[in-house]
Amino acid sequence: MAAARGRAGSATIEDVARAAGVSRAAVSKVIRDAYGVSPAMRERVTAAIEQLGYRPRVSARGMRGKTFTLGIEIPELSNPFFPLLLAGATAALSGSPYQLVIAPADPAHHEGYRAIQALVDRQVDGVIAVSPLVEPAWLTELSATVPVVMLGRHDRADGYDTVVSDDEAGALLVMRHLLGLGHRDIAHLTGESAEPDPGSGIPQAIRLRAYCTAMREAGLGDRIRIASTPDVTANAHRAAMRLLAGAERPTAIVACHDEPALGVLRAVADAGLTADEVSVAGYDGIDIAAHPGISLTTVRQDGERMGRLAVELLLERIDGRTEPRHEVVRPELVVRSSTRPPHHR
Amino acid sequence: MAAARGRAGSATIEDVARAAGVSRAAVSKVIRDAYGVSPAMRERVTAAIEQLGYRPRVSARGMRGKTFTLGIEIPELSNPFFPLLLAGATAALSGSPYQLVIAPADPAHHEGYRAIQALVDRQVDGVIAVSPLVEPAWLTELSATVPVVMLGRHDRADGYDTVVSDDEAGALLVMRHLLGLGHRDIAHLTGESAEPDPGSGIPQAIRLRAYCTAMREAGLGDRIRIASTPDVTANAHRAAMRLLAGAERPTAIVACHDEPALGVLRAVADAGLTADEVSVAGYDGIDIAAHPGISLTTVRQDGERMGRLAVELLLERIDGRTEPRHEVVRPELVVRSSTRPPHHR
DNA sequence: CTGAAAGCGCTAACAT
DNA sequence: ATGTTAGCGCTTTCAG
Secondary structure, three states, rough: OOOOOOOOOOOOHHHHHHHHOOOOOHHHHHHHOOOOOHHHHHHHHHHHHHOOOOOOOOOHHHHOOOOOEEEEEEOOOOOOHHHHHHHHHHHHHHOOEEEEEEEEOOHHHHHHHHHHHHHHOOOOOOOEEOOOOOOOOHHHHOOOOOEEEEEEOOOOOOOOEEEEHHHHHHHHHHHHHHHHOOOOEEEEEHHHOOOOOOOOOHHHHHHHHHHHHHHHHHHHHHHHHEEEEEEEHHHHHHHHHHHHHHHOOOOEEEEEEHHHHHHHHHHHHHHOOOOOOOEEEEOOOHHHHOOOOOOEEEEEEEEEHHHHHHHHHHHHHHOOOOOOOEEEOOOOEOOEEEEEEEOOO | OOHHHOOOOOOOOHHHHHHHHOHHHHHHHHOOOOOOOOOHHHHHHHHHHHHHHOOOOOOHHHOOOOOOEEEEEOOOOOOOOHHHHHHHHHHHHHHOEEEEEEEEEEEOHHHHHHHHHHHHHOOEEEEEEOOOOOOOOHHHHOOOOOOEEOOOOOOOOOOEEEEEOOOHHHHHHHEEEEEEEEHOEEEEEEHHOOOOOOOOOOOOHHHHHHHHHHHOOOOOHHOEEEEOOOOHHHHHHHHHHHHHOOOOOEEEEEEEOHHHHHHHHHHHHHOOOOOOOOEEEEEEEHHHOOOOOOOOEEEEOOOOHHHHHHHHHHHHOOOOOOOOOOEOOOOOOEEOOOOOOOOOO
């Protein structure tokens, strides 16, 4: 908290130079600690900087070179998984000269593009995109201008790096668990976006496909039951209610994320049922799932690791790497009391 | 998603001017739609911009004037209350030319200063600070340079605006509720930072004081029981366990936030107790509190409104207002099944 | 209504 | 080792 003597933020490199009786270039060199400054000069300049409360303007710096700013675009911060990513990213950056800035993007309005563009307009040195909805082609184009790491999509492109969780493996983990418990009527609750394009790189789509595969391989192809709704998180409760009220009530419901799974749990309770009648599983491994009042079986994704990896890849790119890298992290099944053997009526 | 013909991001205002056969100044005017451009020229310029996929560099623009960027500093995004603020802030900004960027700050390391400074270095047009730990004096100094709105602290200063929830009223709401139910042994769980300086503007400190006041006014001054720990969110469970194991077990525990309250609930369950033996109340009104598996009595703060207000005040300041404004929003008690009349042994 | 030109604060050659 | 200088891309007087 160095005290600023002059009006904070007003001093320029010129002022510092004058105060120290040196040239602007000298000050610049001291700031960036570039080659060719005598200890004596460094001392004088440092003192002047301190005394004037001088801070280099990043915008001005950005005009010639880098801004030492990394941008990350994030949809719906309300999803507790994303803070994990950020924690990892921030941790990976601590000690480095880079600052992370987050641009929130409302996924409902195709805001991903807008937010990423806003970041690029602000001359960030690299972009991490978390939006599952921006098109790979667009990102490829973008990556010609600025290094890009896409988080959580399975499509690969040469222009940018990716960090994903192995969603297929994760989804199979839950399915094997439920099938192992003896469930046969397993329904899957997912977002609308997963449906139309099963080949897309969206995690939900991958998980949906894995669900279908697992069902078919267990000889339960005819019992596949998919409930899909726009904005699953908001509508999970209603969708689950419909599922539970129907003639052939499933004995287990697998949700594409933990948050919708919470809605499903609520629906189960509201329908006067318990985990003995209907098992529920989620996906993500958010903290609250471990709470005894919830106790949700889920697949934990190591969000912190993913965030850290994303930053590392980005820094490598900024450092000059050109061959694309694609990191896959392994999810892990966490069994809790929301999933039990099916009750035989 | 206007297709960029040239290499994205490479076109400058100069290129556009050349392509449209006009001067740079003309293009600039069109961009900012300033006074004095003929429809014909506007058309030509717009076409050129479109065709070249031109995007103005915000840094360059920032060198002369504004960056149309608002910065918000937020500690621990994992706290589900903060996304609400962001939602409100983002909503208030939609349609405006401003872009919101978030700088995450680890509260553990005095990062508030660093994050806010990073924002200012990047020439944001205004700053919203959520850190309860940055010193008012520092903010006052800062506000000489850039408009500042402080969110969630009760100290007032002339340099900057504030938006706070009425924490005293909120805390009294819970206390009155519990006392009304018949509780007499009510303990309060809070963070260490609330303790030392009861007169500070930190919300937890205000709530702590209100708790004490309410107890005393009910003639229960000698039963005041404060459990305070560093990093309450992480240590709530342990602290609650100690409280529950002690000789004089409280019949109710009030936590300074919902997240610690979740830990308390877990402790109650782990100790083999129920809401009939120990009532628990939180503060914030996070979504999960409404879940039947949790059902936590709490005080809801309208985070969305607070975020919106903060942005509005900031925009007013940017627009030239100089008299300080201090907005107070009223919290609201939400009673759920975690609080019940005390069990008489 | 349009254009020429002077910077904004900084970095990076290029001298010295 | 230090200083000079030419821009980076944009906005903004100020003339035409």
